[in-house]
Amino acid sequence: METFPFLNQLLQFLVTGLTVGAIYAMVAIGFNIIYNVTEIINLAQGEFVMLGGLVMVSVHTSLGLPLLLAFPVTVLVVTLVGVLLDRLAIRPIRKPSVMTLIIATVAASIIIKGLAMIIWGKSPYDLPAFSGRTPIDIGGVIIQPQYLWVIGFLVAVAVGLTLFFNRTILGKAMGACADNPDAARLVGINVRHMVLLSFALSAAIGAVAGLTLTPIALMDYDRGAMLAIKGFGAAILGGLGSFPGAILGGLILGLIESLSAGMLASGYKDAYALIILLAVLFIRPSGILGNLEVTRFKRF
Amino acid sequence: MLEIEKLSAGYGPIPAIREISLTVPEGRVVSIIGANGAGKSTLLKAVSGLNANKSGCILFQGRNITGLGADRIVGLGLSQVAEGRQIFAHMSVADNIQLGAYLYYRRRHRAEIKERSDQVYAMFPILAKRAKQIAGTLSGGEQQMLAIGRALMTRPKLLLLDEPSMGLAPIVVQEIFQTIETLNGMGMTILLVEQNARAALQIADFAYVLETGQVVLKGPAAQLLNDPKVKAAYLGG
Numbered sequence: 184m185e186t187f188p189f190l191n192q193l194l195q196f197l198v199t200g201l202t203v204g205a206i207y208a209m210v211a212i213g214f215n216i217i218y219n220v221t222e223i224i225n226l227a228q229g230e231f232v233m234l235g236g237l238v239m240v241s242v243h244t245s246l247g248l249p250l251l252l253a254f255p256v257t258v259l260v261v262t263l264v265g266v267l268l269d270r271l272a273i274r275p276i277r278k279p280s281v282m283t284l285i286i287a288t289v290a291a292s293i294i295i296k297g298l299a300m301i302i303w304g305k306s307p308y309d310l311p312a313f314s315g316r317t318p319i320d321i322g323g324v325i326i327q328p329q330y331l332w333v334i335g336f337l338v339a340v341a342v343g344l345t346l347f348f349n350r351t352i353l354g355k356a357m358g359a360c361a362d363n364p365d366a367a368r369l370v371g372i373n374v375r376h377m378v379l380l381s382f383a384l385s386a387a388i389g390a391v392a393g394l395t396l397t398p399i400a401l402m403d404y405d406r407g408a409m410l411a412i413k414g415f416g417a418a419i420l421g422g423l424g425s426f427p428g429a430i431l432g433g434l435i436l437g438l439i440e441s442l443s444a445g446m447l448a449s450g451y452k453d454a455y456a457l458i459i460l461l462a463v464l465f466i467r468p469s470g471i472l473g474n475l476e477v478t479r480f481k482r483f
Numbered sequence: 484m485l486e487i488e489k490l491s492a493g494y495g496p497i498p499a500i501r502e503i504s505l506t507v508p509e510g511r512v513v514s515i516i517g518a519n520g521a522g523k524s525t526l527l528k529a530v531s532g533l534n535a536n537k538s539g540c541i542l543f544q545g546r547n548i549t550g551l552g553a554d555r556i557v558g559l560g561l562s563q564v565a566e567g568r569q570i571f572a573h574m575s576v577a578d579n580i581q582l583g584a585y586l587y588y589r590r591r592h593r594a595e596i597k598e599r600s601d602q603v604y605a606m607f608p609i610l611a612k613r614a615k616q617i618a619g620t621l622s623g624g625e626q627q628m629l630a631i632g633r634a635l636m637t638r639p640k641l642l643l644l645d646e647p648s649m650g651l652a653p654i655v656v657q658e659i660f661q662t663i664e665t666l667n668g669m670g671m672t673i674l675l676v677e678q679n680a681r682a683a684l685q686i687a688d689f690a691y692v693l694e695t696g697q698v699v700l701k702g703p704a705a706q707l708l709n710d711p712k713v714k715a716a717y718l719g720g
Contacts, residue, residue, distance in 0.1 A: 366569035368553035
């Protein structure tokens, strides 16, 4: 069979880019859930992803729980961290302004990172891939089975959340808190519970992103901040608060990163994402799918 | 049904309303009139629990609700239609109505929810027509109807209405006030806060006049309508 080295290479970059992008998209979705309910940018979002990977290492590799059990246990543990983040860092703040709360999430992320370093040390960990590492070869393009898991989870999370926020009364109530908190209270919605739920939900999604990413890219205590920046960039790129925007933004960011690293200089891999982020903020602050009218009224 | 005693409330250290006492008997319409800034909305927000910065005592059906938050109070049957048509602007009309039933949204209440929303849609047919539309795109009058409809979904026994006529065309105002009368005819107790003093006094049984945070006058609404001081200050002479 004749091969086209350049084309094959390009396709390979696309596949890698989409996979990495799917992770960024999940982080961005996590940002959006909390932002939509509270207007807070939770800068500890990346720590949820890091914890997802490392907790999975502990329960799956160290404790030896089978994958099907280790998965929910990990998600549960990280969800609990999300709940604690709300109870210990967000709720106790009296007279909160959005800015104060964001700073609180920064503080929380530093603490979580420090604790993770004490628990797991500084070395990176690997996890066995969910369905082995035998690559699938499609016309010269190598696809790791784990790539399919990552993209599959992104689809599942996106579909699940769309149904949750549009079809269930609880999801609508969460949206109502973002829409109009006073009106939400007047129909009996406990806004604090909804804030708690938003932290729990985005921690759970962060955990899923982390534990599916680890078999591809390893995980160590220090990865949270960069993942948060990439995810935040994806959320901004797609339009803060928009779920389709988060997916689009994440995939675009992943593709740009993979293509530019492959074709230009890989040393600047992380810089490309930040350049994109800055460019979006300068040119179109509302993002691709964001509404400019709405953005003007928002504080961030 | 509602008894307020020496209620003071505000947003900073200086209260916007001071030691207000008033009573709303079951089945009646009570109006509070007063100029802009007299403290009318502050009073309602303190009663409904949106504003927690208050002292004094609020009894609803004999129960002390002074320390409860808004999301608890509405569950007891006291529902506020907030000033400025506080609807969920980014959601559909149907979702707004549905969220009114949030506190008892269970499968076993499905029949009741259906019945109540049918009633609301019968009362405001325009809402049924626009059920799928995003609430923020409704006209001012329609938004006010939606806010009232959503409040009716919360199973209220007492309805607090904050400036329902604000910013609406006279014909729409008339329609809203007719609705209030209809609701009262169906047995709903109503506490109405209004700048439109004439309309508010016409449908009320009893009324209070608020000035700079204090009750300066009270009495049967018909009597206040003919009161020379009220006429001069609020009814345009």
